[in-house]
Amino acid sequence: MLAIVAVPAVAQQDTAAYQLRSVEVFGKPAEVYAAGSRVTTIDSAYRRTYNSSSLADALQAHTPVYFKSYGVSGLSSVSFRGTNASQTAVLWNGLNIGLPTLGQSDFSTLPLSGFGEVSVQSGSAAATYGSGAIGGAVLLNSHKYNGKGFGLDLQQEAGSFGRYFSNGRIRFGSDKLTIGLGTYLRKAENNFTYQDMSKRGRPETTEEHAAQHQYGFTQDLNYNLSSNTKIGLHGWYTFADRELQPAMGSATIAGQLDKNLRLMTQLEHESNFGKTDVKLAYFNDYLNYSGADTNAVADVQTYQLQAEQTYTKVNNWSLRGGINLQHFIAENNGYAGTKQENRAALFALFRYDPTPNLDLSLNLRQALVEDYTPTPTPALGFNWRFYQHEQHHLYLKGNVSGSYRVPTLNDRFWVNAGNPDLKPEQGWSEEAGLRHLFIVGNNFILETEATAYHMLIDDWIQWAPDATDRWRPVNLQKVQTMGFELSQQLTATIGNYKLTGSAGYTYTSSEQAEVYEGNGDKGKQLMYVPLHKAVAAAGITYKNWQLHTTLNYTGLRYTNNSESHHLDSFILVNAALSRKFDLGPGRFILSLRSDNITNQVYQTMAYRAMPSRGYTFSLRFLIP
Amino acid sequence: MKRTLLHSFYTAALLFASTLTFTSCDSSTENEGSISYADKGVFILNEGNFGTPNGTISFYHKGSGQVVNDIFSKSNDDQLLGDVLQSMQIHGERAFIVANNSNKLEIVNHKTFESVGVVQDLKQPRHFAALNENKGYVTEWVAYGSMGQVSVIDLENYTITKTITVGSMPEQLLISDGKLYVANSGGNTVSVINTATDAIENTIQVPDGPSEFVIAENGSIWLLSAGKVVYNDDWSAIDYTKTTAGSLSNFSDPLKGMQIITFPSNQSIPSNLAINGTGDKLYYNYQDKTYEYPISNGQLDSKVIIDRSFYGMAVDPETGNIYGSDENGFSGDGTVFIYSPAGEKIKEFRTGIAPNGFVFN
Numbered sequence: 001m002l003a004i005v006a007v008p009a010v011a012q013q014d015t016a017a018y019q020l021r022s023v024e025v026f027g028k029p030a031e032v033y034a035a036g037s038r039v040t041t042i043d044s045a046y047r048r049t050y051n052s053s054s055l056a057d058a059l060q061a062h063t064p065v066y067f068k069s070y071g072v073s074g075l076s077s078v079s080f081r082g083t084n085a086s087q088t089a090v091l092w093n094g095l096n097i098g099l100p101t102l103g104q105s106d107f108s109t110l111p112l113s114g115f116g117e118v119s120v121q122s123g124s125a126a127a128t129y130g131s132g133a134i135g136g137a138v139l140l141n142s143h144k145y146n147g148k149g150f151g152l153d154l155q156q157e158a159g160s161f162g163r164y165f166s167n168g169r170i171r172f173g174s175d176k177l178t179i180g181l182g183t184y185l186r187k188a189e190n191n192f193t194y195q196d197m198s199k200r201g202r203p204e205t206t207e208e209h210a211a212q213h214q215y216g217f218t219q220d221l222n223y224n225l226s227s228n229t230k231i232g233l234h235g236w237y238t239f240a241d242r243e244l245q246p247a248m249g250s251a252t253i254a255g256q257l258d259k260n261l262r263l264m265t266q267l268e269h270e271s272n273f274g275k276t277d278v279k280l281a282y283f284n285d286y287l288n289y290s291g292a293d294t295n296a297v298a299d300v301q302t303y304q305l306q307a308e309q310t311y312t313k314v315n316n317w318s319l320r321g322g323i324n325l326q327h328f329i330a331e332n333n334g335y336a337g338t339k340q341e342n343r344a345a346l347f348a349l350f351r352y353d354p355t356p357n358l359d360l361s362l363n364l365r366q367a368l369v370e371d372y373t374p375t376p377t378p379a380l381g382f383n384w385r386f387y388q389h390e391q392h393h394l395y396l397k398g399n400v401s402g403s404y405r406v407p408t409l410n411d412r413f414w415v416n417a418g419n420p421d422l423k424p425e426q427g428w429s430e431e432a433g434l435r436h437l438f439i440v441g442n443n444f445i446l447e448t449e450a451t452a453y454h455m456l457i458d459d460w461i462q463w464a465p466d467a468t469d470r471w472r473p474v475n476l477q478k479v480q481t482m483g484f485e486l487s488q489q490l491t492a493t494i495g496n497y498k499l500t501g502s503a504g505y506t507y508t509s510s511e512q513a514e515v516y517e518g519n520g521d522k523g524k525q526l527m528y529v530p531l532h533k534a535v536a537a538a539g540i541t542y543k544n545w546q547l548h549t550t551l552n553y554t555g556l557r558y559t560n561n562s563e564s565h566h567l568d569s570f571i572l573v574n575a576a577l578s579r580k581f582d583l584g585p586g587r588f589i590l591s592l593r594s595d596n597i598t599n600q601v602y603q604t605m606a607y608r609a610m611p612s613r614g615y616t617f618s619l620r621f622l623i624p
Numbered sequence: 625m626k627r628t629l630l631h632s633f634y635t636a637a638l639l640f641a642s643t644l645t646f647t648s649c650d651s652s653t654e655n656e657g658s659i660s661y662a663d664k665g666v667f668i669l670n671e672g673n674f675g676t677p678n679g680t681i682s683f684y685h686k687g688s689g690q691v692v693n694d695i696f697s698k699s700n701d702d703q704l705l706g707d708v709l710q711s712m713q714i715h716g717e718r719a720f721i722v723a724n725n726s727n728k729l730e731i732v733n734h735k736t737f738e739s740v741g742v743v744q745d746l747k748q749p750r751h752f753a754a755l756n757e758n759k760g761y762v763t764e765w766v767a768y769g770s771m772g773q774v775s776v777i778d779l780e781n782y783t784i785t786k787t788i789t790v791g792s793m794p795e796q797l798l799i800s801d802g803k804l805y806v807a808n809s810g811g812n813t814v815s816v817i818n819t820a821t822d823a824i825e826n827t828i829q830v831p832d833g834p835s836e837f838v839i840a841e842n843g844s845i846w847l848l849s850a851g852k853v854v855y856n857d858d859w860s861a862i863d864y865t866k867t868t869a870g871s872l873s874n875f876s877d878p879l880k881g882m883q884i885i886t887f888p889s890n891q892s893i894p895s896n897l898a899i900n901g902t903g904d905k906l907y908y909n910y911q912d913k914t915y916e917y918p919i920s921n922g923q924l925d926s927k928v929i930i931d932r933s934f935y936g937m938a939v940d941p942e943t944g945n946i947y948g949s950d951e952n953g954f955s956g957d958g959t960v961f962i963y964s965p966a967g968e969k970i971k972e973f974r975t976g977i978a979p980n981g982f983v984f985n
Contacts, residue, residue, distance in 0.1 A: 198677045198704040198726070200739060249677035250707040251727040251748075293768035336860030415859045464953040476953065521956040560977060561956035564693070565678065607677050607704065 031139075033128055033320065033349035034121060035361035036381030036399035038433065038451050038485065041119040045500060045539045047112060049548050049576045049591060052157050052165035052186065052618070055118065055138075056107035060604075061550045061574065062535060063120050064485055064506035065136070066557075067107065068528050071245025071608035072190045073210040074256075076108035081122060081455060082481035082510025082529045083135030087405060087425070089125070090138045092262060093234060095281050095306060096130055097140075100328050101298045103132060103408035109240045109258050113167050113184050114218055116143035122485065123453060124429040126403035127363035127379035130324060130345055134403040134427045134457060135481075142220045142234045145171040145180040152586075152623040159616030162189025162211075175224075182218040190245070194609035195601070198249020207609060209253060210245035214238070228270035236262045247607040254291035260284070264304075274311035280304070296333060300409070303327040315356075320349040328409060335413040343406070344368040357385040367404065372412075374404035374424040391439050398432035407461060407473060417472035422461065425475075429455035443493045452484040456513070464517060478514040479526065483507045498541040505534040512561070521561040528605075530555040532569075549575040559606040570602035589620040659685050659692050662735035666940070666947065667695075667719070667983040669709045670976025673954055674725060679709035680976040681721070681737075684960070691973050696721075696730075699737040706730060712983050715754035718779075719983070722749045722762065729762060731782065734985070741782040746775060753797045753804070754779065755819050761804055763794035774806055774815075776822050786822055790815040798837035800845060807834035807847065814847065814878070828878045831871040831886070836896075840874075840919055841903030847873040848897035848908065851890060870894040872906070872917075872924070885924045896934060900965075901941030909933035914948065914967075929967035938982035945970065949979035 031039050042062050050058060056076035060067045068085075069076045077085030086103035089096055092115070098105050112118075118140050125133040145151070150172050157165040169182035190210035195202040216238040224230045240258040264281035283302040288295070308322035324345045331338050347365040354360065363379040381399030388394070405425040412418070433451035438444070459475035466472060487504035510529040512522050525531065532555035539548040552572045559565045576593030592615070599613040661667075664686045672679030682693045692698070696705040706723025713720050719734035729743040729752060748765035755761070760777045772794040776786040791808025794815070798805045803825070804817040814834055816826040833850035840846055854866035869890040875882035887894055892911040899906055906917040907929070914930035914937065934948030935958065944965035952958045957974040964970055 197702070198706070200700070200703055200742075202703075247676050247707065249704055249723075249726050250675055251725050252675045252707070336858040416855075416861065462953070462955070464955075465951065517953070519950060519952050519956075519959055521952075524956075527955065559678070562952075562974065564957050564974075564976070 031119070031121065032318065033351050033361045033363055034125065034381065034399075035351065035359040035383040036397040036431070036433075037125065038122045038431070038449070039119055040122075040487070041117070043500060043502065043537070043539075045541075045546070045548055046537060046550070047118075048589075049546075049578060049593065051113050051155060051167060052184075052616075053112050054108045055110040055112060055140075058112050058118070059107070059120065059138070061552050061572070062502075062537060064122070064504055064508075064533055064535070065120065066528065066530055066533060066554065066604075068605045069108065069608065069610070070605050071210055071247075072192070072207075072611055073188070073212045073242045074108070074244045074605075074608065075106050077104055078107060078138070079529060080135030081453065081483065082479075082508045082526060083455075083457065086132060086408065087134035087427075087457070088136050088138060089129045089131070089133035090140070091129055092140045092236070093142055093264060093266070093279070094139075095264065095279060095304050096132070096326075097262060097283060098132060099285055099287070099298075100300050100302060101285075101287070101330065101332060101409045103405070103411075105138075106258070109214065109238055109260070110140075111184055111186065111214070111216065111238070113169075113182065114216060114236060114238065115140040117141040122451075123399070123431055124401040124403035124427055124455065125379070126405075126427075127347065127365040127377045127401060128349060130347075130365065131343075131367060131374075131424075132405045134405055134425065135455075142236070143169075143180050143182065143218065145173055145178045145220065145222075147624075148173045148175075150623065153620070154622075155618060155620040157616055157618040160614035161192045161611060163187070163614075163616070165618075169218075177224075178220075178222045180218070180220045184214075184216055186212070186214040188212050190611065192609075192611040192614070194248075194612070196248050197607065207245060209243045212240065212242040214240045214242075230268050232264075232266040232268075234262075234264050234266070236260075245608055248609065249607070252291060254289060254294070256290075257286075257288040259286040274309060277306075277308045277310065279306045281306075298330070298332040298334075300328060300330045300332075302329075315353065317350070317352040319351075320347075322347050322349075330409050330413065332409070332413070334410070334415055336415050339409065339413045341409065341412070342370070357388075359383040361399075363401075367406065369406045369424070372406045372422070372424050374406065374426060375402075377402040377404055393437040393439070395435040395437075396433075397435060398430070400430045401428075403427040403429065403457075405461070411461060411473040414472075416470065417463075419472050419474060421475075422473055423459045423475050425457060425459050425461055427455060427457040429453060445489075445491045447489045449487050450484065451486075452482075454480075454482040456480050474517050476515070476517055477512045477520060478516075479510060480513040481508065481510040481529075483509055496542055500539040501537065503534070503536040505532070507532060521563070524561060524563045525558055527558050527561050530557045530569075532556075544580045546578045546580075547575070548578075549573065554602075554604075565606075567603050567606060570600050571598065572600055572602065573597045586621060586623045589618075589622065591618045591620070592616070593618070658688070659683065659690055660735070661695065661737055661985070663687060663985070664942070665985045667712060667714075667734075667985065668949075668960055668975050668979050669712055669721075669936070669981040669983070670958065671709045671978045671980045672707060673977055674708055677704040677707045677726060678977055679706045679723060681705065681709070681712070682960075682975040682979070684973070689971070691975065693976055695737045696732065696739075699732075700739050703739070709980070710749065711751045711981055713752050713754060714983055714985065715760070716757055720752045720754065720760065722752050724749060729777065729782075731779075743777055743782045743784065746784075747773070749775075750794065751796050752777075753799050755799055755804075759819075761797055761799075761817075763790075763797050763806060765793050768793075769810065772808065772810070774804070774817065788815075788817060788822060788824060790817075790824070791827070795835040796837050798839065798845065800839060800843075805837060805845065807837060809833055809835040809850065812849075812852075816878070826879065830873055830882075831884060832868045833870065834873075838897055838899040838906065839903065840899065840906075842876075844874055844876045846897065846899070846906060846919075847875075848894060849873065850893050850895065851887075853893070864890055870910075872897075872908075887924070896937035898937055898939045898946075900939050900944050905939075907937065907939055907946065909937060914946070916967075930963055934961075935978060936980035936982065938984070940984055942984065947982045949975075951978040951980075954978050 066079045090105040153169040155167040167184040171180040196205040219235040221233040261284040269276045281304040310320040312318040345367040379401035383397040431453035436448040438446040462476040490501040534553040537550040578591030581588040666684040668682040706726035708724040710724040731741040792810025795809040806815040831849040832852035836848040851870040856863040871886040894910040915926040916929040917926040935951040946963040958979040962971040
């Protein structure tokens with residue numbers, strides 16, 4: 001029962017595997033302690049086809065989260081349940097990788113090919129994931145390489161607007177050792193055309209400043225020292241050199257260079273006292289923004305240690321206690337000299353299943369940050385299967401959780417912007433939901449879920465000018481968000497046909513409940529939070545052919561907090577057709593895809609043109 | 625089965641989506657038919673967010689008290705006006721709008737607000753002044769910290785006919801008695817340009833940070849200098865032993881000397897210099913207050929007239945009412961406040977992002 005919580009990939013599992021997972025207790029992901037939360041995973045059919053996409057594109061197409069993209073090449077920041085980008089935690093193998101200077105991640109520099117698994121937890125989860133997990137958390141995990149012997153994966157892609165993508169991965173596995181190496185290269189001119197709204201008559205204009213050049217490497221090694229001890233070494237490097245696409249009619253011409261190195265080693269050991277898991281990591285995040293009058297450099301080194309001990313009484317309860325330590329060394333030409341900071345957190349996660357039909361979790365975290373220690377953060381959740389008859393399973397679930405976000409390094413150390421009165425953000429959220437599973441043998445699974453939530457975030461930190469026009473971070477407002485989320489996932493096999501489908505709709509209301517400085521805009525929808533968003537995806541596989549389509553409807557978004565200007569709603573449709581050919585031990589996959597098939601004119605960030613219809617051709621060779 | 629399943633799936637999604645699309649079209653037409661921009665009123669510049677072409681202009685109709693926002697877009701097929709509206713000047717039939725981070729000067733008929741021309745490829749333009757119907761001048765920073773320039777604009781065919789290098793970060797400019805005065809805010813000079821030859825005649829020394837001009841009743845010029853802010857070596861704080869205080873300078877012929885009034889503290893930067901219609905009272909913001917200074921002797925015997933400062937401020941030459949604005953953190957529409965000459969609040973209303981200036985019609 002335990003692992004059913006981590007249900008997400010249902011769509012890809014056959015029932016046997018699905019039910020097998022129910023008894024799988026060992027090596028549980030963190031979501032085990034998230035009873036009553038909503039976790040979704042990007043389906044693997046999509047991932048295979050859209051390997052060259054950024055994480056931003058994938059989540060925008062597949063989940064209720066909204067991304068603000070500063071054009072096709074610029075920063076892409078996330079909004080979960082009406083919160084802002086720094087109110088989302090991004091974890092890689094369980095460790096927070098958000099940029100400590102900005103307190104957020106740029107999803108456009110995270111290629112889908114760089115990690116093996118991505119899941120998304122909606123709602124507050126700071127007790128489990130720490131600072132920033134207010135609106136939600138994005139969980140990335142390194143590739144897992146199974147099977148013995150050699151494996152190979154090579155891919156070359158070419159597409160419209162001067163886009164090229166190359167990807168290669170090689171793996172080797174034996175009884176004791178698995179090792180995988182991957183690399184990718186992405187080049188794009190992004191010279192699409194758009195109508196320039198800033199000029200008379202909206203002339204058709206070619207985008208000339210959105211080119212990008214990205215590459216990266218991954219390295220994953222797992223070694224079983226003994227039957228109960230294993231070590232892992234993971235490395236991930238990403239490089240991105242980009243022209244930042246300006247807003248129409250703006251003369252701001254700038255570029256950005258990002259270099260992110262993430263290294264970690266992990267030791268897992270089983271004993272009578274349970275499982276010991278120690279992770280030690282080093283991250284180096286370099287960012288250089290250069291414009292006409294600016295050349296800003298931020299170079300941050302992060303050392304992180306996370307040690308956990310998990311004791312599990314099979315099928316009944318599990319307790320995990322742990323500590324997380326972070327040490328930052330930051331160089332930034334906005335700071336006066338090199339700045340260092342230490343942060344610590346203690347956490348305890350408890351999961352109890354009093355009956356096979358009821359899961360409970362209780363989590364608690366206390367973060368310790370000099371001058372900015374937040375109050376203790378608890379979370380309590382349940383997942384109750386209250387009805388089961390033949391193929392029908394009905395669950396009721398819910399949780400109440402606290403969350404927090406400590407000020408970023410920029411909030412703290414930016415020259416002349418220090419605000420000694422600044423407090424950490426604190427949030428409270430409650431959610432409740434119903435889930436229905438309809439399973440017919442091995443051939444048909446339909447999962448339907450409905451969730452309603454309410455969240456209050458107090459002391460929301462925002463930079464604003466003071467009376468002397470000095471910009472500094474302040475606890476500007478208290479924000480209330482509420483909404484509901486509906487989703488459905490289907491997997492069916494009918495004869496030679498295999499169908500997968502998913503659909504989701506979210507309603508999100510997010511507004512200022514109190515304003516602590518200035519006039520504010522109480523009671524109005526916050527900017528860039530769509531009230532309505534719907535996504536749908538469908539895949540059909542017949543013998544060697546596969547067709548995969550996605551649809552994303554994003555409703556009207558206001559572009560300021562006064563509801564006086566807005567971006568129109570849009571519908572984006574993508575489709576991909578692929579055919580595989582077996583060749584000896586290997587397999588070729590040819591695919592042709594079209595993004596924005598209907599040539600929708602749309603923007604996710606005001607006045608940043610987005611690409612028109614494009615085509616991509618891909619050839620992939622695999623030795624599984 | 626598969627076809628029907630998929631089919632109904634998509635049909636449902638599309639139907640759902642399109643319903644929302646149709647209901648989400650909002651109406652931007654208000655009851656504004658009776659408003660004419662030729663009537664007595666106030667044009668309000670909402671500068672917008674830096675890097676985004678969402679600068680807009682609002683019109684406050686004094687007769688009816690109505691406010692119309694986005695008047696440029698409304699008169700020009702929803703065209704966006706520009707990125708960081710810095711300033712506007714009305715001369716004759718035309719209004720000249722400087723869009724700083726769009727590097728352009730947009731020219732409109734001020735009675736209809738329809739665009740009649742544009743001067744592009746300026747370099748961080750700041751302020752404009754028209755000499756006559758044929759010639760005008762724009763100050764340009766060129767680049768932060770470098771020497772700025774003044775471009776001479778042909779107002780018949782909207783071309784740049786000459787550029788004149790001036791001092792660092794030239795801000796406001798003022799034409800008086802055949803001379804163009806340019807406040808070089810990055811240093812401590814005012815460039816004096818002969819408007820007949822468009823050549824620099826003189827560069828005069830003034831207190832640090834000259835930025836704003838007004839002309840008084842007696843024809844003399846008042847110049848506001850912001851002072852110079854100096855940081856300590858590691859940029860961690862302002863060094864107040866080296867920072868200079870702001871000041872007001874008054875001169876008729878700068879070669880014959882000027883009267884300088886220095887503000888008492890270097891910890892606050894004076895801004896938003898304005899003058900009333902009769903030209904005998906100055907107004908400015910300082911130490912988070914609004915002061916009124918009846919031009920008299922050399923003493924700065926000002927009084928606090930409003931207990932706050934503003935993002936932008938101006939005085940209605942006709943009524944003496946004081947217009948001030950709040951920028952609302954640049955995240956929502958800013959507020960405009962109107963005060964009586966005695967400093968009592970008469971009215972307030974919302975306009976656009978970061979209202980920074982007022983032009984009276």
